[in-house]
Amino acid sequence: MSLSAENQQNNRAAEVNTTRPKVIFFDVNETLLDLNPLKQSVVKILGGKKELGTLWFTTMLQYSLVATVSNKYYDFGQIGASSLIMVANNNGITLSDDEARSAVKPILSLQPHPEVKEALELLKQNNYKLISFTNSSNKAVEQQLDFAGIASYFDGSISVEDYGKYKPDTEVYHWAARKMQQENKDCLLVAAHGWDIAGALWAGWQGAFIARPGQQLFPLAPLPQINQPNLLDLAKQLISP
Missing domain, CATH: 1.10.150.240 (Putative phosphatase; domain 2)
Incomplete structure (x- = not known):
């Protein structure tokens, strides 16, 4: 690794600051549902x-x-x-x-990834507030979560349709935080897409990357606070003392 690349990695790592989030926002497509x-x-x-x-x-x-x-x-x-x-x-x-x-x-009409229901149940049992946060329309995400059998795990659903802009526009994350009456630093985005994680981190949120096959973090973005291969490992990390 070159000195400049090493310095860049160290700078990214230095930006990671983990605190218990007050709200966990979940991307839906590929993060929760099998595409x-x-x-x-x-x-x-x-x-x-x-x-x-x-x-x-x-x-x-x-x-x-x-x-x-x-x-x-x-x-x-x-x-x-x-x-x-x-x-x-x-x-x-x-x-x-x-x-x-x-x-x-x-x-x-997509099914959730195999570990998703167990992971969501674990987070609910540990008093986390869970919100779906998607580029899909309100009607579409309602159908998706109902068909997948996971709608009951969520305390609410936010679609960019109500704001008129798509993630990863910075203002979309700020708007979602305001809707939940939270500061940006207290919001955690869980997503399987590097562009979504990058957008959330640059907006002042915390990030949790789910490394689904074929997905990568954006090297120029800060490192997320959490990086796990699946949602259950993420949930276990979030509830660990």
């Missing part, structure tokens, strides 16, 4: 090319941010379907709006 059925549906309609499925997801995130910085807001499902059409067109595949919407519809 494989959605990925399979998208890959299938893109001719079975897995790399195009990955490109679709990053394109969807890109255009949610394009809308945000342009002071526009569209439902995340709309952006997902539109992005799918763009990726398809670029690869010689013609999709109608209905076909694109049908391909992304499995996002509403």
Whole structure:
């Protein structure tokens, strides 16, 4: 490791400051819910090319941010379907709006990762306040949590739909903290996406990264207070003395 890289790592590590959060906010897609059925549906309609499925997801995130910085807001499902059409067109595949919407519809009927229910139960037993915090619409996240059988673990749900901007815009995290009547430093975001963790940390929140397969932290962002491979290990760390 070069001296500059070592110094950068030390500076990032020095910013980590862990205190018991007053509210734990959970990203939903991939953090709590297994996205494989959605990925399979998208890959299938893109001719079975897995790399195009990955490109679709990053394109969807890109255009949610394009809308945000342009002071526009569209439902995340709309952006997902539109992005799918763009990726398809670029690869010689013609999709109608209905076909694109049908391909992304499995996002509403996903199962939780195997350890999620046990982890949420453990956190509830230890008096943590749990809030879902997602880029999905209010209606979508309600359907998702109900279908997954985990809605009862949450004390509330926050969707960016009510603010009109997408994570990781800094003001979205500040707005969510205000909604819960908390200071930023007392909020913890649990997420499996490096961009979401980076946004939360830069907004003054605490961060807990769930290292789902294929996910990485952003090297230029501060280190999160917690880094675990799954939600149960996270819960055990949060309740440890």
